[in-house]
Amino acid sequence: MIYFIISTILFVLALIIIYWIHNQYHLDIIVTPAPPPATGAPLISICIPARNEELNIRKCVEAMLMQDYPNFEVIVLDDRSTDKTSKILLELANQNDMLKIISGSDLPAGWAGKPHALYQASAVAQGEWLCFVDADTFLKPTALSSCYVKALETEADLFTVLTEQILGSFWEKVVMPLVMTALSVGFSPRKVNDPSKRDAVANGQFIMIKRSVYDAIGGHERVKDHIVEDKAIAELVKWNGYRLIIADGMQVIRTRMYTSFTTMWEGWTKNIYLGLREHSAMLLLGAFGASLALVAALFLPIWPILGFVWYLKGGQWLAIGVIFQSLMIWCVLLYARARVALKMEISIWYIFTTTLGAGIFASMMLTSAWKVISGQGVTWRGRKYHTQKNHKINI
Numbered sequence: 568m569i570y571f572i573i574s575t576i577l578f579v580l581a582l583i584i585i586y587w588i589h590n591q592y593h594l595d596i597i598v599t600p601a602p603p604p605a606t607g608a609p610l611i612s613i614c615i616p617a618r619n620e621e622l623n624i625r626k627c628v629e630a631m632l633m634q635d636y637p638n639f640e641v642i643v644l645d646d647r648s649t650d651k652t653s654k655i656l657l658e659l660a661n662q663n664d665m666l667k668i669i670s671g672s673d674l675p676a677g678w679a680g681k682p683h684a685l686y687q688a689s690a691v692a693q694g695e696w697l698c699f700v701d702a703d704t705f706l707k708p709t710a711l712s713s714c715y716v717k718a719l720e721t722e723a724d725l726f727t728v729l730t731e732q733i734l735g736s737f738w739e740k741v742v743m744p745l746v747m748t749a750l751s752v753g754f755s756p757r758k759v760n761d762p763s764k765r766d767a768v769a770n771g772q773f774i775m776i777k778r779s780v781y782d783a784i785g786g787h788e789r790v791k792d793h794i795v796e797d798k799a800i801a802e803l804v805k806w807n808g809y810r811l812i813i814a815d816g817m818q819v820i821r822t823r824m825y826t827s828f829t830t831m832w833e834g835w836t837k838n839i840y841l842g843l844r845e846h847s848a849m850l851l852l853g854a855f856g857a858s859l860a861l862v863a864a865l866f867l868p869i870w871p872i873l874g875f876v877w878y879l880k881g882g883q884w885l886a887i888g889v890i891f892q893s894l895m896i897w898c899v900l901l902y903a904r905a906r907v908a909l910k911m912e913i914s915i916w917y918i919f920t921t922t923l924g925a926g927i928f929a930s931m932m933l934t935s936a937w938k939v940i941s942g943q944g945v946t947w948r949g950r951k952y953h954t955q956k957n958h959k960i961n962i
Contacts, residue, residue, distance in 0.1 A: 570877060570885070570889065574889040574892050574893070575888075577870075578895070585903055588748060589748065591755070592751040593756055594729065594756045594813070595757065596760065596812060596813075596815065598714055598728055598814050600707070600709040601717070602712065603637055604716065608636065608637045609638065610638050610640065610693060611694045611697075611715065612639070612694030612696070613631050613700055614685055614692060614700070615628070615631070615643045615644070615700050615702055616685055616688065617645055617646060617652050618646035618648055619652060620703070621650040621655060622826065624655055627703070628656070630705045630706045631706060632665060634710065636712045639694070640667065640692070640693065642691060642692055643669070643688075644684045645669065647674075656668050678791045680794075681794070682792075682793060683787070685699055689787065692778075695778050697778055699773070700773055703772075704821070704822045705823075706820050709819055710819040714819070721810075721814075723775075724776065725776040725777075725780065725805075725809065725811050726774075726812050727814070728813070728814045729770055730817060731816075732822055736827060736828075740914075740920075741927070742831060742928060743824075743911070744904070744908060744911050744913070745921070754766060759811060767802040768797075769797040770813070771796065776804070783809075784800070784807055784809075785803070787800070790803070794837070839932060860929035863900075863922060867897065867922065873893075874890035878890065901918045901919075901921070904918040905918050
Protein backbone atom coordinates (compact mmCIF):
# COMPACT_ATOMS: atom_id res chain seq x y z
CA MET A 568 0.00 0.00 0.00
CA ILE A 569 2.86 2.42 0.79
CA TYR A 570 4.11 2.17 -2.80
CA PHE A 571 0.67 3.02 -4.16
CA ILE A 572 0.35 6.01 -1.79
CA ILE A 573 3.77 7.33 -2.85
CA SER A 574 2.85 6.87 -6.50
CA THR A 575 -0.45 8.69 -5.98
CA ILE A 576 1.28 11.63 -4.33
CA LEU A 577 3.79 11.80 -7.21
CA PHE A 578 0.91 11.52 -9.69
CA VAL A 579 -0.88 14.56 -8.23
CA LEU A 580 2.34 16.58 -7.95
CA ALA A 581 3.32 15.73 -11.51
CA LEU A 582 -0.04 16.85 -12.87
CA ILE A 583 0.22 20.16 -11.02
CA ILE A 584 3.82 20.79 -12.13
CA ILE A 585 3.20 19.90 -15.77
CA TYR A 586 0.16 22.16 -15.91
CA TRP A 587 1.95 25.02 -14.15
CA ILE A 588 5.09 24.84 -16.30
CA HIS A 589 3.16 24.80 -19.56
CA ASN A 590 0.80 27.65 -18.68
CA GLN A 591 3.24 30.47 -17.87
CA TYR A 592 3.46 31.95 -21.36
CA HIS A 593 1.20 35.01 -21.10
CA LEU A 594 2.41 37.31 -23.87
CA ASP A 595 -0.72 39.38 -24.32
CA ILE A 596 0.73 42.02 -26.68
CA ILE A 597 1.16 40.62 -30.18
CA VAL A 598 2.86 42.33 -33.12
CA THR A 599 0.93 41.71 -36.31
CA PRO A 600 1.98 42.87 -39.80
CA ALA A 601 1.09 46.54 -40.17
CA PRO A 602 1.63 49.11 -42.94
CA PRO A 603 4.26 51.81 -42.44
CA PRO A 604 3.12 55.12 -40.96
CA ALA A 605 1.76 57.43 -43.66
CA THR A 606 3.33 60.55 -42.18
CA GLY A 607 5.69 61.61 -39.42
CA ALA A 608 7.96 58.58 -39.52
CA PRO A 609 11.04 59.44 -37.42
CA LEU A 610 14.48 58.18 -38.39
CA ILE A 611 15.19 54.75 -36.87
CA SER A 612 18.82 53.68 -36.58
CA ILE A 613 19.21 49.90 -36.83
CA CYS A 614 22.40 48.87 -35.01
CA ILE A 615 23.79 45.36 -35.56
CA PRO A 616 26.81 44.01 -33.66
CA ALA A 617 28.68 41.40 -35.68
CA ARG A 618 31.55 39.26 -34.44
CA ASN A 619 32.40 36.25 -36.62
CA GLU A 620 28.92 36.07 -38.12
CA GLU A 621 29.76 34.88 -41.62
CA LEU A 622 26.89 32.38 -41.55
CA ASN A 623 24.20 34.96 -40.75
CA ILE A 624 25.31 38.48 -41.57
CA ARG A 625 24.36 38.59 -45.26
CA LYS A 626 20.83 37.32 -44.66
CA CYS A 627 20.41 39.61 -41.65
CA VAL A 628 21.58 42.79 -43.38
CA GLU A 629 19.73 42.10 -46.61
CA ALA A 630 16.52 41.66 -44.62
CA MET A 631 17.16 45.01 -42.91
CA LEU A 632 17.65 46.81 -46.18
CA MET A 633 14.30 45.49 -47.46
CA GLN A 634 12.21 47.07 -44.70
CA ASP A 635 9.14 48.98 -45.89
CA TYR A 636 9.54 51.60 -43.14
CA PRO A 637 10.21 54.88 -44.97
CA ASN A 638 12.98 56.39 -42.83
CA PHE A 639 15.80 54.27 -41.44
CA GLU A 640 19.54 53.67 -41.52
CA VAL A 641 21.50 50.45 -41.01
CA ILE A 642 24.72 50.48 -39.00
CA VAL A 643 26.82 47.33 -38.59
CA LEU A 644 29.63 47.25 -36.05
CA ASP A 645 32.19 44.72 -37.22
CA ASP A 646 33.57 43.65 -33.85
CA ARG A 647 37.06 42.59 -34.98
CA SER A 648 35.81 39.53 -36.83
CA THR A 649 38.38 36.96 -37.91
CA ASP A 650 36.19 35.07 -40.39
CA LYS A 651 34.57 36.28 -43.64
CA THR A 652 32.20 38.73 -41.92
CA SER A 653 34.23 41.80 -42.93
CA LYS A 654 34.42 40.73 -46.57
CA ILE A 655 30.69 40.09 -46.76
CA LEU A 656 29.89 43.44 -45.18
CA LEU A 657 32.14 45.25 -47.65
CA GLU A 658 30.35 43.59 -50.56
CA LEU A 659 26.97 44.61 -49.15
CA ALA A 660 28.09 48.19 -48.49
CA ASN A 661 29.27 48.53 -52.10
CA GLN A 662 25.78 47.53 -53.23
CA ASN A 663 23.74 49.80 -50.96
CA ASP A 664 24.49 53.33 -49.74
CA MET A 665 22.09 52.93 -46.78
CA LEU A 666 24.50 50.55 -45.09
CA LYS A 667 27.18 51.98 -42.78
CA ILE A 668 30.03 49.72 -41.69
CA ILE A 669 32.08 50.56 -38.61
CA SER A 670 35.26 48.72 -37.67
CA GLY A 671 35.23 48.07 -33.95
CA SER A 672 38.10 49.09 -31.72
CA ASP A 673 39.95 46.90 -29.23
CA LEU A 674 37.89 45.88 -26.23
CA PRO A 675 38.79 48.24 -23.36
CA ALA A 676 39.34 46.96 -19.85
CA GLY A 677 36.10 46.62 -17.90
CA TRP A 678 33.90 46.22 -20.98
CA ALA A 679 32.04 43.16 -22.24
CA GLY A 680 32.05 42.64 -25.99
CA LYS A 681 28.46 43.27 -27.00
CA PRO A 682 27.88 46.40 -24.87
CA HIS A 683 31.04 47.91 -26.35
CA ALA A 684 29.93 47.06 -29.90
CA LEU A 685 26.51 48.64 -29.39
CA TYR A 686 28.06 51.64 -27.64
CA GLN A 687 30.19 52.31 -30.72
CA ALA A 688 27.28 51.80 -33.12
CA SER A 689 24.95 54.07 -31.15
CA ALA A 690 27.61 56.80 -31.07
CA VAL A 691 27.23 57.36 -34.82
CA ALA A 692 23.49 56.68 -35.03
CA GLN A 693 21.34 59.68 -35.97
CA GLY A 694 17.86 58.27 -35.34
CA GLU A 695 15.20 59.37 -32.87
CA TRP A 696 14.80 55.67 -32.17
CA LEU A 697 17.59 53.10 -31.85
CA CYS A 698 16.88 49.54 -32.90
CA PHE A 699 19.37 46.93 -31.68
CA VAL A 700 19.23 43.69 -33.67
CA ASP A 701 21.42 40.60 -33.37
CA ALA A 702 23.16 39.30 -36.46
CA ASP A 703 21.34 35.96 -36.20
CA THR A 704 17.94 37.67 -36.39
CA PHE A 705 16.00 38.15 -39.61
CA LEU A 706 13.21 40.69 -40.07
CA LYS A 707 10.36 40.33 -42.52
CA PRO A 708 9.87 43.44 -44.71
CA THR A 709 7.03 44.70 -42.50
CA ALA A 710 8.81 44.08 -39.18
CA LEU A 711 10.22 47.53 -38.47
CA SER A 712 6.97 49.28 -39.36
CA SER A 713 4.89 46.79 -37.38
CA CYS A 714 7.03 47.09 -34.25
CA TYR A 715 7.15 50.89 -34.47
CA VAL A 716 3.36 51.08 -34.77
CA LYS A 717 2.93 48.72 -31.80
CA ALA A 718 5.48 50.68 -29.76
CA LEU A 719 3.45 53.86 -30.31
CA GLU A 720 0.21 52.05 -29.53
CA THR A 721 1.58 50.76 -26.21
CA GLU A 722 3.34 54.06 -25.39
CA ALA A 723 6.63 52.20 -25.00
CA ASP A 724 9.95 53.86 -24.32
CA LEU A 725 11.68 50.52 -24.82
CA PHE A 726 9.92 47.96 -26.99
CA THR A 727 11.25 44.42 -27.30
CA VAL A 728 9.85 41.19 -28.71
CA LEU A 729 10.25 37.45 -28.50
CA THR A 730 11.09 36.13 -31.94
CA GLU A 731 10.21 32.93 -33.75
CA GLN A 732 13.04 30.43 -33.29
CA ILE A 733 14.36 28.68 -36.39
CA LEU A 734 15.29 25.12 -35.44
CA GLY A 735 17.31 23.25 -38.04
CA SER A 736 19.42 20.51 -36.48
CA PHE A 737 18.35 17.49 -34.47
CA TRP A 738 19.82 18.84 -31.24
CA GLU A 739 18.13 22.20 -31.62
CA LYS A 740 14.76 20.48 -31.93
CA VAL A 741 15.46 18.28 -28.92
CA VAL A 742 16.73 20.94 -26.51
CA MET A 743 15.45 24.36 -27.58
CA PRO A 744 11.71 23.69 -26.99
CA LEU A 745 12.49 22.70 -23.40
CA VAL A 746 14.71 25.73 -22.88
CA MET A 747 12.04 28.07 -24.22
CA THR A 748 9.46 26.49 -21.88
CA ALA A 749 11.84 27.01 -18.96
CA LEU A 750 12.30 30.66 -19.95
CA SER A 751 8.53 31.18 -19.82
CA VAL A 752 8.66 30.05 -16.19
CA GLY A 753 11.63 32.28 -15.37
CA PHE A 754 9.87 35.56 -16.10
CA SER A 755 6.33 36.80 -16.42
CA PRO A 756 5.59 39.03 -19.45
CA ARG A 757 2.57 40.44 -17.63
CA LYS A 758 4.75 41.55 -14.73
CA VAL A 759 7.35 42.99 -17.12
CA ASN A 760 4.63 45.05 -18.82
CA ASP A 761 3.16 46.18 -15.51
CA PRO A 762 4.70 49.54 -14.51
CA SER A 763 4.00 48.81 -10.84
CA LYS A 764 6.24 45.71 -10.86
CA ARG A 765 10.05 45.73 -10.81
CA ASP A 766 10.30 42.74 -13.16
CA ALA A 767 12.32 43.80 -16.18
CA VAL A 768 13.73 41.85 -19.09
CA ALA A 769 14.42 42.45 -22.77
CA ASN A 770 15.36 40.24 -25.70
CA GLY A 771 18.61 41.49 -27.22
CA GLN A 772 17.67 39.90 -30.53
CA PHE A 773 15.38 42.91 -31.09
CA ILE A 774 15.13 46.05 -28.97
CA MET A 775 13.71 49.44 -29.97
CA ILE A 776 14.38 52.33 -27.61
CA LYS A 777 13.86 56.08 -27.85
CA ARG A 778 17.18 57.84 -28.27
CA SER A 779 16.25 60.36 -25.59
CA VAL A 780 15.59 57.55 -23.10
CA TYR A 781 18.76 55.72 -24.10
CA ASP A 782 20.83 58.83 -23.43
CA ALA A 783 18.97 59.57 -20.19
CA ILE A 784 19.83 56.18 -18.66
CA GLY A 785 23.45 56.41 -19.80
CA GLY A 786 23.26 53.96 -22.69
CA HIS A 787 25.47 50.90 -22.89
CA GLU A 788 28.23 52.66 -21.01
CA ARG A 789 26.13 52.17 -17.86
CA VAL A 790 26.07 48.39 -18.43
CA LYS A 791 29.51 48.05 -19.98
CA ASP A 792 30.54 45.02 -17.90
CA HIS A 793 27.29 43.08 -18.36
CA ILE A 794 27.32 40.15 -20.79
CA VAL A 795 23.52 39.97 -20.54
CA GLU A 796 23.27 43.64 -21.42
CA ASP A 797 19.68 43.42 -22.69
CA LYS A 798 18.27 42.64 -19.25
CA ALA A 799 20.48 45.30 -17.68
CA ILE A 800 19.24 47.95 -20.13
CA ALA A 801 15.63 46.89 -19.48
CA GLU A 802 16.14 47.29 -15.74
CA LEU A 803 17.61 50.77 -16.18
CA VAL A 804 14.67 51.81 -18.34
CA LYS A 805 11.93 50.48 -16.08
CA TRP A 806 13.51 51.33 -12.75
CA ASN A 807 13.97 54.93 -13.87
CA GLY A 808 10.25 55.26 -14.53
CA TYR A 809 10.15 54.71 -18.29
CA ARG A 810 7.71 52.41 -20.08
CA LEU A 811 9.02 48.91 -20.86
CA ILE A 812 7.02 46.64 -23.16
CA ILE A 813 7.73 43.06 -24.19
CA ALA A 814 5.60 41.59 -26.97
CA ASP A 815 5.17 38.55 -29.18
CA GLY A 816 6.95 39.34 -32.45
CA MET A 817 6.94 35.87 -33.95
CA GLN A 818 4.83 36.86 -36.94
CA VAL A 819 7.42 39.34 -38.20
CA ILE A 820 10.86 38.35 -36.82
CA ARG A 821 12.79 35.08 -36.82
CA THR A 822 16.06 34.05 -35.15
CA ARG A 823 18.52 31.17 -35.62
CA MET A 824 20.37 31.24 -32.31
CA TYR A 825 22.53 28.15 -32.70
CA THR A 826 23.38 25.71 -35.46
CA SER A 827 25.14 22.92 -33.56
CA PHE A 828 25.18 21.16 -30.22
CA THR A 829 28.51 22.80 -29.33
CA THR A 830 27.37 26.38 -29.91
CA MET A 831 24.05 25.68 -28.20
CA TRP A 832 25.80 24.23 -25.14
CA GLU A 833 28.21 27.18 -24.93
CA GLY A 834 25.45 29.74 -25.41
CA TRP A 835 22.92 28.39 -22.94
CA THR A 836 25.38 27.46 -20.20
CA LYS A 837 26.64 31.04 -20.49
CA ASN A 838 23.12 32.47 -20.23
CA ILE A 839 22.11 30.21 -17.35
CA TYR A 840 25.40 30.88 -15.55
CA LEU A 841 24.86 34.62 -15.72
CA GLY A 842 21.27 34.32 -14.53
CA LEU A 843 22.31 32.22 -11.55
CA ARG A 844 25.31 34.43 -10.84
CA GLU A 845 23.38 37.69 -10.80
CA HIS A 846 21.01 36.76 -7.98
CA SER A 847 21.81 34.28 -5.22
CA ALA A 848 18.13 33.34 -4.97
CA MET A 849 18.29 32.16 -8.58
CA LEU A 850 20.55 29.31 -7.43
CA LEU A 851 17.55 27.84 -5.61
CA LEU A 852 15.36 28.23 -8.69
CA GLY A 853 18.14 26.71 -10.78
CA ALA A 854 18.41 23.74 -8.42
CA PHE A 855 14.63 23.28 -8.60
CA GLY A 856 14.70 23.43 -12.40
CA ALA A 857 17.59 20.98 -12.61
CA SER A 858 15.77 18.61 -10.25
CA LEU A 859 12.61 18.67 -12.37
CA ALA A 860 14.64 18.05 -15.51
CA LEU A 861 16.46 15.14 -13.88
CA VAL A 862 13.16 13.64 -12.71
CA ALA A 863 11.81 13.89 -16.24
CA ALA A 864 14.99 12.38 -17.67
CA LEU A 865 15.55 9.58 -15.15
CA PHE A 866 12.44 8.74 -13.12
CA LEU A 867 9.57 9.13 -15.57
CA PRO A 868 10.86 6.41 -17.95
CA ILE A 869 11.20 3.86 -15.13
CA TRP A 870 7.96 4.69 -13.30
CA PRO A 871 5.74 2.38 -15.40
CA ILE A 872 8.48 -0.27 -15.37
CA LEU A 873 8.54 -0.26 -11.58
CA GLY A 874 4.78 -0.67 -11.54
CA PHE A 875 4.98 -3.61 -13.97
CA VAL A 876 7.71 -5.30 -11.92
CA TRP A 877 5.59 -4.88 -8.80
CA TYR A 878 2.64 -6.44 -10.62
CA LEU A 879 4.73 -9.46 -11.58
CA LYS A 880 5.73 -9.83 -7.93
CA GLY A 881 2.11 -9.92 -6.78
CA GLY A 882 1.19 -6.27 -6.53
CA GLN A 883 -2.22 -7.03 -8.09
CA TRP A 884 -4.63 -4.07 -8.49
CA LEU A 885 -2.36 -1.66 -6.57
CA ALA A 886 0.41 -2.28 -9.08
CA ILE A 887 -2.07 -1.81 -11.94
CA GLY A 888 -2.99 1.52 -10.36
CA VAL A 889 0.66 2.60 -10.32
CA ILE A 890 1.05 1.62 -13.99
CA PHE A 891 -2.10 3.56 -14.88
CA GLN A 892 -0.92 6.66 -13.00
CA SER A 893 2.50 6.62 -14.67
CA LEU A 894 1.02 6.19 -18.15
CA MET A 895 -1.46 8.98 -17.50
CA ILE A 896 1.41 11.32 -16.59
CA TRP A 897 3.18 10.35 -19.79
CA CYS A 898 0.06 11.09 -21.83
CA VAL A 899 -0.40 14.50 -20.20
CA LEU A 900 3.29 15.37 -20.62
CA LEU A 901 3.43 14.30 -24.26
CA TYR A 902 0.27 16.25 -25.02
CA ALA A 903 1.79 19.37 -23.46
CA ARG A 904 5.04 18.88 -25.39
CA ALA A 905 3.10 18.31 -28.61
CA ARG A 906 1.48 21.74 -28.22
CA VAL A 907 4.93 23.28 -27.80
CA ALA A 908 6.26 21.41 -30.84
CA LEU A 909 3.40 22.64 -33.02
CA LYS A 910 3.91 26.21 -31.84
CA MET A 911 7.62 26.01 -32.66
CA GLU A 912 6.83 24.39 -36.02
CA ILE A 913 8.74 21.15 -35.53
CA SER A 914 7.52 17.58 -35.95
CA ILE A 915 5.48 16.29 -33.04
CA TRP A 916 7.63 13.15 -33.18
CA TYR A 917 10.17 15.15 -31.20
CA ILE A 918 7.95 14.80 -28.14
CA PHE A 919 9.51 11.36 -27.73
CA THR A 920 12.91 12.98 -27.18
CA THR A 921 11.61 14.81 -24.11
CA THR A 922 13.65 12.76 -21.64
CA LEU A 923 16.81 13.19 -23.72
CA GLY A 924 16.28 16.95 -23.92
CA ALA A 925 15.50 17.12 -20.21
CA GLY A 926 18.74 15.32 -19.41
CA ILE A 927 20.76 17.75 -21.51
CA PHE A 928 18.96 20.74 -19.99
CA ALA A 929 19.64 19.42 -16.49
CA SER A 930 23.31 19.04 -17.41
CA MET A 931 23.38 22.66 -18.60
CA MET A 932 21.82 23.81 -15.34
CA LEU A 933 24.21 21.79 -13.20
CA THR A 934 27.26 22.89 -15.21
CA SER A 935 26.25 26.53 -14.86
CA ALA A 936 25.59 26.15 -11.14
CA TRP A 937 29.01 24.58 -10.66
CA LYS A 938 30.64 27.50 -12.48
CA VAL A 939 28.90 29.87 -10.08
CA ILE A 940 29.88 27.92 -6.97
CA SER A 941 33.47 27.36 -8.10
CA GLY A 942 33.94 30.96 -9.26
CA GLN A 943 34.76 30.05 -12.86
CA GLY A 944 34.09 32.52 -15.65
CA VAL A 945 32.41 31.93 -19.00
CA THR A 946 33.74 31.98 -22.53
CA TRP A 947 31.70 33.62 -25.28
CA ARG A 948 32.72 34.55 -28.82
CA GLY A 949 36.30 33.67 -28.00
CA ARG A 950 36.43 36.01 -24.99
CA LYS A 951 36.74 34.98 -21.35
CA TYR A 952 34.55 36.80 -18.85
CA HIS A 953 34.51 36.86 -15.07
CA THR A 954 31.43 38.53 -13.60
CA GLN A 955 30.94 39.82 -10.11
CA LYS A 956 28.44 38.01 -7.96
CA ASN A 957 25.22 39.88 -7.20
CA HIS A 958 26.27 42.70 -9.52
CA LYS A 959 23.64 45.41 -9.22
CA ILE A 960 22.62 48.36 -11.35
CA ASN A 961 22.41 51.71 -9.66
CA ILE A 962 19.67 53.99 -10.92
